[in-house]
Amino acid sequence: MKIFWAFTRQAFHNSVVFRVEFWLRFLSIFLWMYTIQWVWRILYTQRPGAFGVSLEQMVTYGVLGMALETFMDVGPEWYISQQVRTGAIDTDLMKPLDFHLHMLARSTGEMLFSLGVLALPTFTVGFIFFGLQMPPTLEAGLLFAVSITLGFLVLFHLGFLLGTLVLATLDIRSIAWAYYSLISFFAGQMVPLWLFPPALRAVAEVLPFKSAYYIPSSIYIGAFTGQEALQAIGFQLVWVVILTLIARWAWSRMDARLVVQGG
Amino acid sequence: MDSLRLYFKLIRIAFQARMQYRADFFTGIIGVITLNVVNLGLIGILVSRFNNLNGWTLWEMVFLYCLWILGHSIYSLFFWHIRALEDYLIQGTFDQFLLRPANPFILFIGREVQYLGLADATFGIAGFVLAYTNLGLHWDWVKWVFFGLAIVSGTLLETTINLLVACVAFWTGRSRRVGGLIMQLNSMIQHYPMDIFGTTFRVVVTGLIPVAFMNYYPALMLLDKTDRLGGWGWLSYMSPIVAILMVYLSARLWNFALQRYSSSGG
Amino acid sequence: MxxxxxxxxxxxxxxxxxxxxxxxxxxxxxxxxxxxxxxxxxxxxxxxxxxxxxxxxxxxxxxxxxxxxxxxxxxxxxxxxxxxxxxxxxxxxxxxxxxxxxxxxxxxxxxxxxxxxxxxxxxxxxxxxxxxxxxxxxxxxxxxxxxxxxxxxxxxxxxxxxxxxxxxxxxxxxxxxxxxxxxxxxxxxxxxxxxxxxxxxxxxxxxxxxxxxxxxxxxxxxxxxxxxxxxxxxxxxxxxxxxNQYGKQRTLVVEFEEHVPDFETPHAKIVKSEGRKKWFAFNRFETSPSSLIAHISTSYPILDLAVEEPEIEAIVRTIYQGTAEVA
Incomplete structure (x- = not known):
């Protein structure tokens, strides 16, 4: 547990140094929230029934999608690719700490930092300006907490896997663009999966991405309750296990290669 | 004319340099096309479900987006690195532009090209052709000329906005993040017809950071649409003029910034 | 020009x-x-x-x-x-x-x-x-x-x-x-x-x-x-x-026949010792190498010796230090 706090503190120091960047990120989230809630409101006045849920729920879903992004996606891929390209990965390999765990600790630390510093003001702004609602029941709130934890783990492992690709390509920037746009699409960050055309929805339902936004947000607004919510959490859990296994396997391959190459 | 000839020579070298990284080329192209497909896909899902967004049909919105992407593609092909001006200043590369008997601005913009613009262009042309056919448009020559002007204006607007922001680095040393944010805001706005947002927002993107002239206003003219708010319609012809104005403003700022640079030493 | x-x-x-x-x-x-x-x-x-x-x-x-x-x-x-x-x-x-x-x-x-x-x-x-x-x-x-x-x-x-x-x-x-x-x-x-x-x-x-x-x-x-x-x-x-202007200092390097302890010499200072060798720094306007050698050889037997001119780098350093003190 100590190590998480160490990384949280470090994240705080870094962000004080890049404070301009910090405020800009906040501002850009604000603008995205503004846009999404306008679009939903306009669409709702056009055809009130077409969402399947109330306007309040729909706006909450969209604004929440932006608010979650502030702390869910910490991007371990950038750290890994930078370390490999600069050769600094050697120092990571020399640490008496499993690299996968090290990255998990680092990402969790950064996530906790963002949660405290970025997500809280974002949620506050969401509540005051953009009609963000509280979860309907205490039960939904608790399940939501479990669900975002699992969603974070899914995103972390996807990022970790993306990072290991750096050995093959040396530069993951252009791949990352495709990856991020696919995530925000298939994860249902702004548009929930139930609005997708049937064929696309079928694909999105089986992919792990929906664990990141669609499941937690749906639980939060009360679209998933009871059995359905538990099933969704089960889905997340399965993907966490699968992705953890793949990530550890990929890392062992990468580790072997780094050792052979001598870094 | 000398400057223009020099610019083409610089660009030739820049392309040659870029071609050194071919593996990047393909992943980059795929990345950009995916990005655009997803951007449009989200809009597509919404609009097809609701038939239209505030009176804008699916293909009209595809048209709107592609009008921006076409101008954007030229910008990202030739002027993308304007945003990286701060790196030139920090690393001292900028001094080299001032060391030559040639216009420093030409030397700067001729320094790099970014092939990803080609992916944008491909996507933009495809999207535009689809939208044109599906909307059953039959333009006369006036509209085609204006269409060309609108694309070039879009390029100039995006370039000059980036240049204005990048010049801030001459004072503060940093400007890239701000530039990134404004462009993020821009690409968000370009997805949606402006008239869904409120008046305050409209004033900002019309008067303060004139990104609405890249696609929304010219699209009104090209698609024979009227603005919901009313009273803003005359702006649909103004893109080229606003672009020229912005070119003038950014040229002034650039020259001023250069003076400032040589008197303060960066 | x-x-x-x-x-x-x-x-x-x-x-x-x-x-x-x-x-x-x-x-x-x-x-x-x-x-x-x-x-x-x-x-x-x-x-x-x-x-x-x-x-x-x-x-x-x-x-x-x-x-x-x-x-x-x-x-x-x-x-x-x-x-x-x-x-x-x-x-x-x-x-x-x-x-x-x-x-x-x-x-x-x-x-x-x-x-x-x-x-x-x-x-x-x-x-x-x-x-x-x-x-x-x-x-x-x-x-x-x-x-x-x-x-x-x-x-x-x-x-x-x-x-x-x-x-x-x-x-x-x-x-x-x-x-x-x-x-x-x-x-x-x-x-x-x-x-x-x-x-x-x-x-x-x-x-x-x-x-x-x-x-x-x-x-x-x-x-x-x-x-x-x-x-x-x-x-x-x-x-x-x-x-000429700044290089007043010369160094006399003396190798003795046996180990000797550090000792006082008029107009010169031991700046370095290494094995049987010692480095004596002196101002060439205050004393000459020959009188210095004469003085040293009365106390201890000398095996070999050399006079070092100052390196230009050392002179530059003294000039920097000089301005640093003034500033």
Whole structure:
């Protein structure tokens, strides 16, 4: 547990140094929230029934999608690719700490930092300006907490896997663009999966991405309750296990290669 | 004319340099096309479900987006690195532009090209052709000329906005993040017809950071649409003029910034 | 060729405040402090001189070179480079100067060297005949053809420096600024570049201003030294003169027949001991080596001895320290 706090503190120091960047990120989230809630409101006045849920729920879903992004996606891929390209990965390999765990600790630390510093003001702004609602029941709130934890783990492992690709390509920037746009699409960050055309929805339902936004947000607004919510959490859990296994396997391959190459 | 000839020579070298990284080329192209497909896909899902967004049909919105992407593609092909001006200043590369008997601005913009613009262009042309056919448009020559002007204006607007922001680095040393944010805001706005947002927002993107002239206003003219708010319609012809104005403003700022640079030493 | 009088360049730098509160405060108001990068310097360089321009980092070397190039405008004072004021006629001035910055190549990183040279030909509007002639010359002197088709990023540091040197001289400049061109270059290439600088200087009467930390460069190629520290010129003259003026100190190295303890000697001080050897520093105006030797040999038997002249580097260091004490 100590190590998480160490990384949280470090994240705080870094962000004080890049404070301009910090405020800009906040501002850009604000603008995205503004846009999404306008679009939903306009669409709702056009055809009130077409969402399947109330306007309040729909706006909450969209604004929440932006608010979650502030702390869910910490991007371990950038750290890994930078370390490999600069050769600094050697120092990571020399640490008496499993690299996968090290990255998990680092990402969790950064996530906790963002949660405290970025997500809280974002949620506050969401509540005051953009009609963000509280979860309907205490039960939904608790399940939501479990669900975002699992969603974070899914995103972390996807990022970790993306990072290991750096050995093959040396530069993951252009791949990352495709990856991020696919995530925000298939994860249902702004548009929930139930609005997708049937064929696309079928694909999105089986992919792990929906664990990141669609499941937690749906639980939060009360679209998933009871059995359905538990099933969704089960889905997340399965993907966490699968992705953890793949990530550890990929890392062992990468580790072997780094050792052979001598870094 | 000398400057223009020099610019083409610089660009030739820049392309040659870029071609050194071919593996990047393909992943980059795929990345950009995916990005655009997803951007449009989200809009597509919404609009097809609701038939239209505030009176804008699916293909009209595809048209709107592609009008921006076409101008954007030229910008990202030739002027993308304007945003990286701060790196030139920090690393001292900028001094080299001032060391030559040639216009420093030409030397700067001729320094790099970014092939990803080609992916944008491909996507933009495809999207535009689809939208044109599906909307059953039959333009006369006036509209085609204006269409060309609108694309070039879009390029100039995006370039000059980036240049204005990048010049801030001459004072503060940093400007890239701000530039990134404004462009993020821009690409968000370009997805949606402006008239869904409120008046305050409209004033900002019309008067303060004139990104609405890249696609929304010219699209009104090209698609024979009227603005919901009313009273803003005359702006649909103004893109080229606003672009020229912005070119003038950014040229002034650039020259001023250069003076400032040589008197303060960066 | 170059006349500089009472040149000053002051910078306004924002003061960063420490700590979290400090960084919040800098968001709203910023204090400035003035640094005197170049503080009232004057000198004159004749055509065909090779001047070594030396000083510690941050002494004002780069700032003054940038002003000579017209990149920076002086706070006050006058500069004339071959009759032109650089910052007023930057472009014209650019045609008559060539510059090499050792830390930073001016060549296009990802394209073959020859492509960069062709581009410089166009930028400087070099005639076809002159371009051809110069390229042949650089092939002879720098073996440019060995790597002219290689992208710059694949060149060794020595090759890159040779390519940069060729690029700087392609337009037959009257004046050449070399800002630490030898940094990180191996001994063989260094020697080659020195010969090249001398040749260019002799054959084309190119005036050279060379910044370096390597004192061998100074001794081998420079006819004159200017030392700058804290924005002021603290020495201007030739190398021998400098030795006479500042090099009062000599060192007598004595090897004794056996180990001896440290002992007092009039007018000299033991500065170093190593095995049976001892180093005695003395001022040559206070005592002579012979009287010192005579004195020492009365106490202990001497096996071997030598008198060391001060290294030019050590002299430069004493000059810096001298100004540091004054400042």
């Amino acid at each position: 170059i006349t500089v009088s009472h040149l000053k360049k002051y910078y306004q730098r924002p003061v960063r405040q420490e700590g979290f509160l400090g960084s919040v405060r800098t968001l709203f108001s910023t204090k400035y402090e003035t640094t005197q990068a170049v503080d009232d310097i004057s000198f004159h360089i004749d055509e065909g001189e090779v001047v070594g321009y030396i000083g510690p980092n941050g002494a004002g070397k780069s700032t003054s070179i940038k002003m000579l190039c017209g990149i920076l405008v002086p706070t006050s004072g006058d500069i004339k480079v071959n009759g032109l004021t650089p910052h007023e006629n930057r472009m014209e001035n650019a045609r008559q100067i060539g510059a090499v910055f050792g830390q930073k190549t001016q060549l296009w990183w990802d394209v073959p060297v020859i492509e960069s040279l062709r581009l410089f030909r166009d930028i400087y509007k070099v005639s076809g005949a002159q371009y051809k002639h110069n390229l042949e010359l650089f092939n002879d002197l720098l073996d440019l053809h060995e790597f002219q088709n290689t992208p710059v990023r694949q060149l060794s540091l020595g090759q890159r420096m040779r390519a940069d040197m060729a690029a700087a001289l392609l337009h037959n400049p009257r004046l050449l600024f070399l800002d630490e061109p030898m940094i990180g270059v191996d001994v063989v290439v260094k020697e080659r570049l020195r010969t090249f600088i001398q040749q260019i200087n002799h054959e084309r009467k190119v005036t050279v201003l060379l910044t370096t930390h390597d004192m061998i460069d100074i001794e081998k190629v420079c006819s004159r030294i200017m030392i700058i520290d804290h924005g002021r010129i603290v020495y201007d003259g030739n190398a021998d003169q400098m030795r």
